[in-house]
Amino acid sequence: MSDLDKAIAQLRACRPIPEPQVRELCHRARELLIEEGNVVTVTAPVTICGDIHGQFHDLMELFRVGGDVPDTNYLFMGDFVDRGFYSLESFLLLLCLKVRYPDRMTLIRGNHESRQITTVYGFYDECLRKYGSANVWRYCCDVFDYLALGAIVLGASNTLSPPSDMDNMEIEVCDQNGGLISRFPRRHRNQQGDSSGSHTLGSNSSEDKTGPPGSGASGDSGGSVGNPAGAVLCVHGGLSPLVDTVDRIRLIDRKQEVPHEGAMCDLLWSDPDDIDGWGLSPRGAGFLFGADIVRVFNHRNDLSLIARAHQLVMEGFKEMFDASIVTVWSAPNYCYRCGNVAAVMELSEDESGWGAFSRSNGDVGRSAGVMAGLEGDGVAAKSGPARRYRVFQAAPQDSRGMPAKKPVADYFL
Numbered sequence: 001m002s003d004l005d006k007a008i009a010q011l012r013a014c015r016p017i018p019e020p021q022v023r024e025l026c027h028r029a030r031e032l033l034i035e036e037g038n039v040v041t042v043t044a045p046v047t048i049c050g051d052i053h054g055q056f057h058d059l060m061e062l063f064r065v066g067g068d069v070p071d072t073n074y075l076f077m078g079d080f081v082d083r084g085f086y087s088l089e090s091f092l093l094l095l096c097l098k099v100r101y102p103d104r105m106t107l108i109r110g111n112h113e114s115r116q117i118t119t120v121y122g123f124y125d126e127c128l129r130k131y132g133s134a135n136v137w138r139y140c141c142d143v144f145d146y147l148a149l150g151a152i153v154l155g156a157s158n159t160l161s162p163p164s165d166m167d168n169m170e171i172e173v174c175d176q177n178g179g180l181i182s183r184f185p186r187r188h189r190n191q192q193g194d195s196s197g198s199h200t201l202g203s204n205s206s207e208d209k210t211g212p213p214g215s216g217a218s219g220d221s222g223g224s225v226g227n228p229a230g231a232v233l234c235v236h237g238g239l240s241p242l243v244d245t246v247d248r249i250r251l252i253d254r255k256q257e258v259p260h261e262g263a264m265c266d267l268l269w270s271d272p273d274d275i276d277g278w279g280l281s282p283r284g285a286g287f288l289f290g291a292d293i294v295r296v297f298n299h300r301n302d303l304s305l306i307a308r309a310h311q312l313v314m315e316g317f318k319e320m321f322d323a324s325i326v327t328v329w330s331a332p333n334y335c336y337r338c339g340n341v342a343a344v345m346e347l348s349e350d351e352s353g354w355g356a357f358s359r360s361n362g363d364v365g366r367s368a369g370v371m372a373g374l375e376g377d378g379v380a381a382k383s384g385p386a387r388r389y390r391v392f393q394a395a396p397q398d399s400r401g402m403p404a405k406k407p408v409a410d411y412f413l
C-alpha cells in the first residue's frame with residue numbers, strides 16, 4: 001500500500017495525517033492543479049456536488065449514496081471547509097483522492113477557500129487546534145490558490161442512464177437508497193411561461209417527442225449538429241458582469257487569494273435572483289443576476305445549464321429560470337441544525353455518438369453555427385441534459401464517532 005493509499009485510509013477513518021505528510025500532499029496537489037486551466041473540461045458521466053463545509057460524516061454518506069472514487073467521476077463545486085467540525089479531514093481526503101485519481105476528481109474553488117474567510121469561519125482555528133500551529137492551514141491555503149474557477153461538462157446525455165422505466169424522462173429524483181421520489185418528462189422550454197423552473201408532472205404534450213431521445217431529432221434539440229444536451233458550466237457562485245463568455249474566464253490570473261471584487265470574486269460569490277439584469281448582493285461581494293442574464297449567457301456560450309452551489313436549499317437542489325440554472329447543495333442538516341436534506345446531480349454519458357464527437361472536437365457545437373431549439377424570442381432554449389438528483393440526509397449520529405449527548409452520567413443515579 002502506497003503512502004497515499006495509507007493516508008486515504010487514515011482520513012477515511014476521520015483521523016488527521018501528520019503535518020509533514022500534509023506538506024507533501026499539498027505540494028503534489030499544487031503541481032497537479034497548476035497544470036489545469038481556470039475552466040476544467042470534464043466528460044460525462046459525472047456526479048456534481050455542492051457545498052460540504054467540513055461535514056465529514058455527511059461526505060462519507062455522499063460517497064455511499066453517489067458511489068465511491070474512482071468508480072464514480074466526481075466534480076465538487078467548492079466550499080469544502082469552514083462551519084463544520086471536520087474541515088481538515090474533509091478537504092485533505094478530497095485532495096488525496098484528487099492526487100490519487102486526478103481524472104476522476106475535479107475540485108473547483110468556493111468563496112470559503114480563502115485565507116480571509118477561513119480565518120473567520122473555522123478552518124484556521126481547527127488547524128491550530130489539531131496541529132498546534134498554523135502551518136497546515138498555510139499549506140492548504142496555498143493549494144486553494146491553485147484550484148480551478150469552473151468546469152465545463154461535455155458529452156452529457158439527454159436521456160437518463162440507467163434508463164427510466166418511462167420514456168422521455170428529463171429529471172429523476174431518488175432518495176439515498178435509490179428509491180424513486182419523483183420524475184419529470186422532457187418538455188419544450190419557454191413554451192409554458194414557467195419562469196419559476198418548477199416542473200410539473202404530466203405536462204408533456206404529444207409534440208414533446210418527435211424522434212428517439214438522444215438522436216438529435218427530438219423536438220427539443222431541433223436536429224442541430226453537436227451534443228444534443230449541450231455543455232454544462234459549473235461554478236461555485238455564479239456569473240459576473242465582467243464575464244460574457246466562458247473563454248473570458250480562461251484569461252483570469254487565478255493563482256492568488258480571492259480578490260474583493262472583479263471577475264474572479266464574482267464567480268465565487270454571486271447568486272441568481274428573481275430580478276431583471278444585475279443587482280447588488282447582500283453578501284457584500286459578487287452580484288445578483290436574473291433570468292435574462294442567464295439566458296443570454298447560456299445562448300452565447302452554447303450552454304444548456306449552469307450548475308452552481310453556494311446557497312443552502314432545503315430540498316438539496318433547486319432549478320431556476322426555466323431550468324437554465326440549478327443550485328446543488330451537499331451539506332445535509334447544514335451546521336448540524338438547519339434540518340435540510342442534501343443532493344448530488346448525476347449527468348450520464350451520451351451514447352448516441354454525439355458525445356464522442358464532442359470529446360474529439362473539444363468544443364461542443366460552437367463552430368456549427370446552429371443553435372438548438374431556437375424559439376419565438378430568438379434566444380435558444382437548448383435541450384437540457386437528463387439529470388438524476390440523489391437526495392440524502394445527514395449521516396446517522398452513531399456514525400459520527402462522537403458520543404451522543406447524555407444528560408447526566410449514570411453514576412449520579
Ligand SMILES: [Mn+2]
Binds near residue numbers: 079110112309311
Ligand atoms: Mn459559498
